[in-house]
Amino acid sequence: MQLGEKLAPLAIIIGVITVSFSAILVKLSSGEPGVIAFYRMFFSALILLPFFLRGHVKEVKHLQRKDWILTIAAGVLLALHFILWFESLQYTSVASSTVLVTMQPLFAFVGAYFLFKERITPQAMISAVVAIAGSVLIGLGDLQVSGMALVGDILALISCAFVTGYLLFGQSVRQNLTLTTYTFLVYSVSAILLLLYVLIKGESLGPFEVNEWVIFVSLAILPTLFGHSLFNWAVKWVSTTVISMAILFEPVGAAVFAYFILGEALSVSQLTGGSIILLSLGFFILTIRRIKVS
Template identity: 85%
Template sequence: MRISERLAPLAIIIGVITVSFSAVLVKLSSGEPGVIAFYRMFFSALILLPFFLKSHIKEVKHLKKKDWMITAASGVFLACHFILWFESLQYTSVASSTVLVTMQPLFAFAGAYFLFKERITSQAVISALVAISGSVLIGLGDLQVSGLALFGDILALISCAFVTGYLLFGQSVRKHLSLTTYTFLVYSFSALVLLIYVLIKRESLGPFETNDWIIFLSLAILPTLFGHSLFNWAVKWVSTTVISMAILFEPVGAAIFAYFILHETISTTQSLGGMIILLSLGYFVLTIKRIKVS
């Protein structure tokens, strides 16, 4: 086993921790959802630009039409995910929104099976269902099945489908495309889509207070470059299904950060849900030694 392959689990762990900051940072910003998402992707692509120009620009010449189409689709899916998720945070709590966004195994299992013919074991299905039940428990303290909160919950669930599609597209292209090239192109496509969305909605691109610019940069550096980029790197060796299972840790981290930073309380049911997630993922790791990209 190569060193890069052995480091994939560590990359996923770091990625999960950093993406757990995302919802809290969005809540702290005064910008509109589309604008926050745009600056997140714009700054991410801008930071990657010198690395792309220095060592990877020649790789673009060898991209096939199919690669361009898949990469563009991945960027569009990522943009749709951010738009819907950030909008959902305007209506519902960090815990509830994050819980629904991390329901990815439901979509990942189906996508991996139909697109990549990955074998799904009964142990994987059981551990996923138990973990999902734990995710639901985390949000029970805040979840409101009525009015605007319900609208926010629906947006978060739809955004979950989009981010799973984004990961599945990445699993296809990352087999032969470098991480820097893939992420730069995806983030650039995503930023372009988000800019069009912002202009159509006539949302303000500025000016902002210094605090907001710090938040935009933090979103680019933490949950994007140290979060999504690490997932994109790991997906070359680890299945989208495994990554989606690991991302179920995000509600735990997000709830903890929301408690200390936003002073959102954590209920008994949320604590119980976190324990269920940890136990189910432990079971998953013990029973599924490794799911490789087929």
């Protein structure tokens, strides 16, 4: 077993912990969703730039057309994910949005099957059905609270589909590219697209108070560089499906942080639906065998 295979589980654990801060930081920001997303990607790419220039520029010259297409597509999907997810946090709670946006296995099962011919086990199918039941329960509970909360839930679920596509493309490209090159290119593409989105909408790029800039940089360092980047590193050795299932732990951390930092309490439907989703994850982990990328 290669060193990367041994360290991949640890990388995923660290990634899940750090991405749990994402929704909290977005909620603490007073910026527009598109602006928050842009600065998150911009600062992420900016931090990676010196490392990219130091020894990875030559790698770009050898990129095949397929790799370019998949890398650009990944950046576009990541940008769309952030736009919709940050918008969802304007309408619904951290707990609901985070639970729904981490429903990636539902999309990963299908995508991994068609792209990489990964077998969908009966255990995975049962886990997916149970997780859907949990998400429906959360949605019904939020509908009783307000119609806009349900809109936020729907946006979060759509953004989940986009981020799953982003990870699936990464699973393919990362076999040929180093982590630094891939993440720098993807984050740069995402930042450019988000900048265009912000300019078209006429949203202000500043000036902001110091605390806002701290939030933007924190989003780049914690959930992006120590979250998404670690997932992108691990995806070279483990399946997108495995990572997607592990990310279902994110709502636990996010809900705890939201309670202590934002004062957001869990409703009965959120607690029940979230518990059902996490139980489906536990079932998956206990029964599924290691998934190999074919």
